[in-house]
Amino acid sequence: MSLFSRTLLRHITNLPLSAGAIRPFSVSSSLFSSTSTVKPPSSTDAIDSKLKQTLDDFVKQNKIAIFIKGEPEAPRCGFSNAVIQILNLHGCQFKSKDILSDEQLRQNLKIYSNWPTFPQIYFNGEFIGGCDILLDMHRSGELVQELNKIGIKSKLADVEKNNSSQTSN
Amino acid sequence: MDITKDNIEKKLRDEFEPTYLEIEDISGGCGLKFDATIVSYKFQKVTLLNRQRMVNDVLKADMPKIHAFSQHTYTPEEWEKKQSTSTPAATDTSVKACSNCDK
Numbered sequence: 528m529s530l531f532s533r534t535l536l537r538h539i540t541n542l543p544l545s546a547g548a549i550r551p552f553s554v555s556s557s558l559f560s561s562t563s564t565v566k567p568p569s570s571t572d573a574i575d576s577k578l579k580q581t582l583d584d585f586v587k588q589n590k591i592a593i594f595i596k597g598e599p600e601a602p603r604c605g606f607s608n609a610v611i612q613i614l615n616l617h618g619c620q621f622k623s624k625d626i627l628s629d630e631q632l633r634q635n636l637k638i639y640s641n642w643p644t645f646p647q648i649y650f651n652g653e654f655i656g657g658c659d660i661l662l663d664m665h666r667s668g669e670l671v672q673e674l675n676k677i678g679i680k681s682k683l684a685d686v687e688k689n690n691s692s693q694t695s696n
Numbered sequence: 697m698d699i700t701k702d703n704i705e706k707k708l709r710d711e712f713e714p715t716y717l718e719i720e721d722i723s724g725g726c727g728l729k730f731d732a733t734i735v736s737y738k739f740q741k742v743t744l745l746n747r748q749r750m751v752n753d754v755l756k757a758d759m760p761k762i763h764a765f766s767q768h769t770y771t772p773e774e775w776e777k778k779q780s781t782s783t784p785a786a787t788d789t790s791v792k793a794c795s796n797c798d799k
Binding site: 606641642643644654655656657658659660663664 | 744745748749752756759760764765766767768
């Protein structure tokens with residue numbers, strides 16, 4: 528067995544096998560008959576695992592996490608500003624990271640979120656979208672409901688309730 | 697291929713066969729800021745997030761060079777409803793105030 532094969536085999540034995548019934552022989556034969564078992568790094572694998580963990584923690588530990596250009600007090604882009612204004616309008620607490628001050632973060636986030644632009648918005652670890660989507664959710668009233676789902680009562684909740692009761696009466 | 701309003705429009709038209717498509721250059725001269733309204737049957741039963749992912753995908757090669765890209769995606773039904781309910785003044789001027797979108 529060549530060194531390459533041994534290395535490959537060692538690699539594959541470290542992987543969790545879903546089908547426990549597969550005998551070692553059949554595993555190795557399928558391994559050497561095809562190169563497709565060696566998975567090429569997908570785009571999310573390209574992120575440094577430590578940074579990925581940091582991002583996972585950040586978006587999961589904060590009910591609302593946003594990646595913006597600049598600081599919330601001084602956004603450096605109109606789209607980031609719009610997102611902050613909307614969240615403030617609903618009285619939401621949020622945590623933000625400035626992507627302009629960290630080029631590595633900025634490039635990796637495009638891969639992490641599979642989204643090419645900023646701002647990027649997360650609710651409870653789930654990617655919501657960018658400025659257009661938040662604005663649309665705000666306009667349609669969906670944002671109040673989505674905030675409610677993650678345990679945040681929007682300042683506008685009562686306003687919208689009054690509006691809807693007026694139209695239904 | 698240079699990124700122009702026409703190129704973007706063609707790519708979107710080829711992919712989405714829109715019943716209505718409007719690309720607006722909102723850069724005010726400094727280039728490459730677009731505001732797109734796309735109305736297509738292909739958005740039916742697709743969430744807003746995934747619609748935007750579809751559009752981003754079509755423009756994947758151009759995105760790194762575009763400074764700002766705002767998109768509004770509707771199905772023909774949604775678009776019709778929107779046209780009949782919203783007043784012309786209710787367009788979003790807020791997001792067009794982008795002053796520092798370097799990619």
